[in-house]
Amino acid sequence: MPVAAWEQFLKDQSSWPAASRATHQSMVRDTTSGTTFEKRKRMSPEERHLQIIQAAIKVIASKGFWGMSLQDIADEISITEAALYHYIRSKNELLNMVLAEGYDTSEADEYNAATSAVTDFDGHHCYCFPRYCTNIVLYNLRRPEMVQLFSMLNGEALNPTHPAHRFFIGRHLRAWEQIGSMNWILPHGYDEERFYHLYTLAMSAMDGLQYRWLADHSVNLLEEWMAFSDEIFPETIWQGFRDPSEYNPDARQCLLPFTLNGDNE
Incomplete structure (x- = not known):
């Protein structure tokens, strides 16, 4: 890995999401110690709601929205389809729940931003876009x-009749609204239009790589x-603009001139 600024980041995993660390190991339940029977605890509506979303994520990830049925969800959580209708009204409503609560979470946004942030000598909070992109990949490793x-x-949503069509068509620009509002430190020559093209390139490359990763476990x-x-x-x-560790506080440098808000030309 030729980027020296990230060597310590790769070696020291203390800032990584716990499930992404190389030392993280799944614990296997011991099933050899005999069988016991316990009275099943009645779930609260909130617990059942979360259980349904988790089941929907698993089933839709495998079968897609077109291929899954509400009976699949009911089977996954061991209830009847009729009982499932106490919590949701339709497949479309279930999909909307998954999209709203499942993927684009505040936890992910906070991790990606916080660990790419640097505060300069003058107290300006700025962000390193290359590190931010790495954080997205790192976060997705755990899920x-x-x-x-x-x-x-x-x-699936390429089909205009798909209920998530508008969600996915507009997702890139919705994410750009957040990205574009952040104070990125950028090399000389970046204006908002050029940075938008860079953002689009990076996200497109990441999506393509993640497809390969899902299909080929050797990746x-x-x-x-x-x-x-x-x-x-x-x-x-990009040297000096890739990772918070590249900023030297002893230099007492103000980073604002290197941001779009500082008229970086």
């Missing part, structure tokens, strides 16, 4: 089922993205 759900629905998503980053954010242009 392959969610990435598969997104990929499955994104493909190391993080390593491949690092290689992509070397091409998208070449060191000769």
Whole structure:
């Protein structure tokens, strides 16, 4: 990995989402100690709501929206389809729940932003876009089922009759509204239009790589993205703008002139 600024980040996983760390291991329940029977605890409406969403994510990620039925969801959580209708009214409503509560979460946004942030000597809060992109990849490593759900629905939603068509058609620009409002430090020569093209390139490359990762388990998503980053954010242009660790507080440098708000030309 030629970007020296990220070497410590890759070695020290303390800032990574817990489930993305190399040391994270799934614990397997011991089923050899005999069978016990416990009275099943009655779920609260909130617990059942979450259970239904989790079941829907699993089923839709595998079968797609067109291929799944509400009976599939009911079977996944061991209730009848009639009982399921106490919580949802239709497949479309279930899909809307998944889209609203499943993928684009505030937790993901906060992680991606917080660990790409740098505060300069003058107290300006700025962000490093290459690190932000790496954070998205790192966060998605812990939720392959969610990435598969997104990929499955994104493909299906090319059909204008799909209930998620408008959601996916508009998602890129909705995300840009958030990205465009953040204070990014950028190399010389970036205006808003050029940065938008860079953002589009990076997200498109990431989507394509994640498709490969889902289809081919030999693909190391993080390593491949690092290689992509070397091409998208070449060191000769982006050195000093890639990672918060590249900022030297002893230099007492103000970063605002390197942002779009500082008229970076």
